[in-house]
Amino acid sequence: MPPQADKQRKRPKQDRAKETRTRILTVSAHLFGTRGVGNTSTNRIATEAGMSIGTLYRYFTDRDEIVKELTDSLFLQVEERYSRLLGGAVDKTPRDSVAEVIRIAVEILVANGPLVRALVADLQFYGSGIPEFEPRLRMIIKLYLIQMLGPTRVADIDTMAFIVLNAGFATALRSVEMDTEGLDRDKVIDQTADMIGAWIDSVAEAEKSR
Structure with a gap:
């Protein structure tokens, strides 16, 4: 044949x-x-x-393998969306860039709210996926920050990427429950972006003054 x-x-x-x-x-x-x-x-x-x-x-x-597949799928969606950010950082303020990072994670996790709640409740979200994907996501955020700030001698880009990613994910995870807690999700995202964006702006100003 x-x-x-x-x-x-x-x-x-x-x-x-x-x-x-x-x-x-x-x-x-x-x-x-x-x-x-x-x-x-x-x-x-x-x-x-x-x-x-x-x-x-x-x-x-077994069931754990199914859980890992589902969790990895969420991280892959975030990774793919974060990868699309590269190249566009120069056109945005630090505050708007951080807000976009957070909103991407929020959009994906909220869309899968019931599953995310179940994974978090059983601590599956923390034990499955994060060790593999966190360094990859952090590298994308690091490249995004480098594009935004340009060459810098002041900023610790690795630390900055770690904070932006983890603060963003913490906000995104909490956002799944915000509606039931009476919190305004957009307001929380905006205020988180305001604080982190102000910090990045201060680093950029310190760089200019050198």
Whole structure:
């Protein structure tokens, strides 16, 4: 059989496998968000997804692997959006740049609010994904700050990137619960950006005065 024909025969099977994997993740995200991670077994996920537990285990070895896949997906979305920022920092003030960093994370986490709440409640968000993605996200923010500030002898860009990223993520994580706590999400984002932006401006001014 010609190689091209063999490839065409295999493609539907690959597509079905991708669809099955996606269905498991979609059902898991829904169940985690409504029941909590600890109260959701792989048997329950398989039942809700309309498949046998054996089929589920062909794609994921256990619940923790599903949790990691879902958490990594959130970080990948943030990473992809942060990467788009590069090149545009020179056209924005530090305050507006910080606000954009925060709003990107807020938008993604709030859109996945029930899942994020479940992951945070079971401490899964902190243990899965962050060790791998934090340095990568911090590097993007570092490049963003370098574009914004230009060559600098005063600023500790590594520390600044760490603060911007972690302050932004802390605000983003808390934003998932702000509506229920009666807080104005936009106001919190703006005030956080005001404070960090003022700090970056002061560093930039110190650089100019040297």
